Amino acid sequence: MALPSYATRGERIWYYTFRVICGLIFFFLIAPIIIMVPLSFNAQPYFTFSREMLTFNPDGYSLRWYEDLFTSQSWLRSIQNSFIIGIASTLLATTLGTLAALGLSRPHMPYRGLIMGILISPMIVPLIISAAGMFFFFSSVGLAQTFPGVILAHTALGTPFVVITVTATLVGFDHSLTRAASNLGASPTYAFFKITMPLILPGVISGALFAFITSFDEIVIVLFVAGVEQRTIPREMWSGIREQISPTILAVATILVALSIALLTTIELLRRRSERIRGMTAQ
Amino acid sequence: MLKTADGVTEAGHVCFDNVQKSYDGETLVVKNLNLDIARGEFLTMLGPSGSGKTTCLMMLAGFESATFGEIRLDGQRIDNVAPHKRGIGMVFQNYALFPHMTVAENLAFPLRVRKMGQADVEKRVQRALDMVELSEFGSRMPAQLSGGQQQRVAVARALVFEPQLVLMDEPLGALDKNLREQMQYEIKHIHEQLGVTVVYVTHDQTEALTMSNRIAVFNDGKVQQLASPPDLYERPENAFVAAFIGENNKLMGKVEAIDGDTCKVVLDNGDKVTALKVNVDAVGDRTTLSLRPERVVIAPEGSADLDNVFEAEVRELIYLGDHIRTRVKVCGNDEFIVKVPNSSHSPDLARGAKVRIGWITQDCRALDA
Ligand SMILES: Nc1ncnc2c1ncn2[C@@H]1O[C@H](COP(=O)(O)OP(=O)(O)OP(=O)(O)O)[C@@H](O)[C@H]1O
Numbered sequence A: 001m002a003l004p005s006y007a008t009r010g011e012r013i014w015y016y017t018f019r020v021i022c023g024l025i026f027f028f029l030i031a032p033i034i035i036m037v038p039l040s041f042n043a044q045p046y047f048t049f050s051r052e053m054l055t056f057n058p059d060g061y062s063l064r065w066y067e068d069l070f071t072s073q074s075w076l077r078s079i080q081n082s083f084i085i086g087i088a089s090t091l092l093a094t095t096l097g098t099l100a101a102l103g104l105s106r107p108h109m110p111y112r113g114l115i116m117g118i119l120i121s122p123m124i125v126p127l128i129i130s131a132a133g134m135f136f137f138f139s140s141v142g143l144a145q146t147f148p149g150v151i152l153a154h155t156a157l158g159t160p161f162v163v164i165t166v167t168a169t170l171v172g173f174d175h176s177l178t179r180a181a182s183n184l185g186a187s188p189t190y191a192f193f194k195i196t197m198p199l200i201l202p203g204v205i206s207g208a209l210f211a212f213i214t215s216f217d218e219i220v221i222v223l224f225v226a227g228v229e230q231r232t233i234p235r236e237m238w239s240g241i242r243e244q245i246s247p248t249i250l251a252v253a254t255i256l257v258a259l260s261i262a263l264l265t266t267i268e269l270l271r272r273r274s275e276r277i278r279g280m281t282a283q
Numbered sequence B: 001m002l003k004t005a006d007g008v009t010e011a012g013h014v015c016f017d018n019v020q021k022s023y024d025g026e027t028l029v030v031k032n033l034n035l036d037i038a039r040g041e042f043l044t045m046l047g048p049s050g051s052g053k054t055t056c057l058m059m060l061a062g063f064e065s066a067t068f069g070e071i072r073l074d075g076q077r078i079d080n081v082a083p084h085k086r087g088i089g090m091v092f093q094n095y096a097l098f099p100h101m102t103v104a105e106n107l108a109f110p111l112r113v114r115k116m117g118q119a120d121v122e123k124r125v126q127r128a129l130d131m132v133e134l135s136e137f138g139s140r141m142p143a144q145l146s147g148g149q150q151q152r153v154a155v156a157r158a159l160v161f162e163p164q165l166v167l168m169d170e171p172l173g174a175l176d177k178n179l180r181e182q183m184q185y186e187i188k189h190i191h192e193q194l195g196v197t198v199v200y201v202t203h204d205q206t207e208a209l210t211m212s213n214r215i216a217v218f219n220d221g222k223v224q225q226l227a228s229p230p231d232l233y234e235r236p237e238n239a240f241v242a243a244f245i246g247e248n249n250k251l252m253g254k255v256e257a258i259d260g261d262t263c264k265v266v267l268d269n270g271d272k273v274t275a276l277k278v279n280v281d282a283v284g285d286r287t288t289l290s291l292r293p294e295r296v297v298i299a300p301e302g303s304a305d306l307d308n309v310f311e312a313e314v315r316e317l318i319y320l321g322d323h324i325r326t327r328v329k330v331c332g333n334d335e336f337i338v339k340v341p342n343s344s345h346s347p348d349l350a351r352g353a354k355v356r357i358g359w360i361t362q363d364c365r366a367l368d369a
């Protein structure tokens, strides 16, 4: 969007102002995240830049908080818990969400809007309300402070993402393909795994990644539903900030940021691949 | 039921018996369909949009169920057989090639479903590719093929597992005219080569006329006429078929007298015409006379052999090379078309000229009003 040669003075001014505003917004969003990365290599137990760091003196930097992280029993346990809960709830959410999306995309599905609304409500209802509700409900059925409890709660949070991404993939899905498969002799199950699944796979995977990230950085529900045994990374960071003020959490945060970037890149690559497969972009 | 030579009835390959279909439980989209399709026949369902052709095909393939009546394949009811167990090949209107598989994998799909050995699969896929002249294209993705090539892959895929019956739903609808004609020829050729039964859906009458053994003309959920292409064109049985197939001149009137297989009709403007009695029952019935433009003769000189001769006025001349399409006003109808061959015998006509035109009784069919 280059500035046309006939632009008036006002337009020129706006053109540059607009760019500056965009830059500021971008900076505002990204700075807190970026700032953590160098701080996590701080040699001092503070959350500020030391003089050595600012003068790029190697003595100002160290990996001690990373070391701390990987030798601390409670951090390691929380990392393990986060992965157990994240992976289990992702598997559940992906399976349920994909099935729901497939059902909702059938041409003659009754009450489609209503069911869709209910399924994605965990995304819309304030988290604290879901969390409080789950706390009371899970306590009365004996799921509070158990792994299945936290996993189920995170499944409910992750499912909407899967439903939405898979439904979006199915919008462009040509249902005559499953008819063709069936006509060629494939049973419904065979047709699903050979035709439908490969074609909606990008949607399923990106939904799964969103579900995983959601579970991975979720804290509110964990505070309510999880016990000491189920402490996850965010829960550990939370007590880290409040109780022991150590830059270890900056090391954790840096790792999480790297992980998120990796996951988002995967999602984007998958999206492009799916467009290519469906012949939507010229190769 | 088809009659064999010795008079015994024998079930055809495909049989629609009193089939009705309603999607909403109120309106019938297919009303009482009776159709017997012989083994190896090329039968076309031809009709305007919304006449129920696709619905019939879907019922045969098993993607819709008949509301009433039964469909039989080789004498066996198929209503209760799941689509994937029917063994019917189908070419979809949009081809429905699997976009994530190469052409060869697409063709291998029905064979692998049937658990055929790898060597056999490869042999058959290659043979199918050769058949549609795409031998070199096995490793391409469908998106890398032209429309015509995709269409041929779709045909090959519908045939590769050697079904006895193949359904094609407007398979050439998306192709341009030249390619369509070439593909019509190729499909026809493959049909003759393999001897499979083909049920073909189109709303292009030229396509129907050139390809089919028989054509079922659909309108309003009913088969209006089921006949061979020449019969359909030359001997339409009702006004809809006469108007739908080819060009047709219509004259409206009332039956005045019936004499064996001919009848006398008084047209609305008072002129009297003798016509072949086809679809009228009694004296006094309203009737539509149908007359092909190429069967009308202009300025007959010794007009003794023409049963009907009238004075006409030339309204419009359109030069089409091999013939001149001439619109005249005759018997009160000014949309009457005559095809005048472009030969040295033909008269020179000018707009506004008065000419005599005529036709024989056999070419003028008295149909329902
Ligand atoms: N799934 C459906 N639900 C409800 N009505 C339908 C459905 N499919 C078709 N119809 C209706 O049934 C009638 C016949 O449709 P059909 O698709 O068989 O027509 P067609 O002869 O194939 O037309 P075309 O030449 O346009 O393809 C139409 O009036 C259509 O609106």
Ligand SMILES: [Mg+2]
Pocket (backbone or CB within 6 Å): B053, B054, B055
């Ligand atoms: Mg149709």
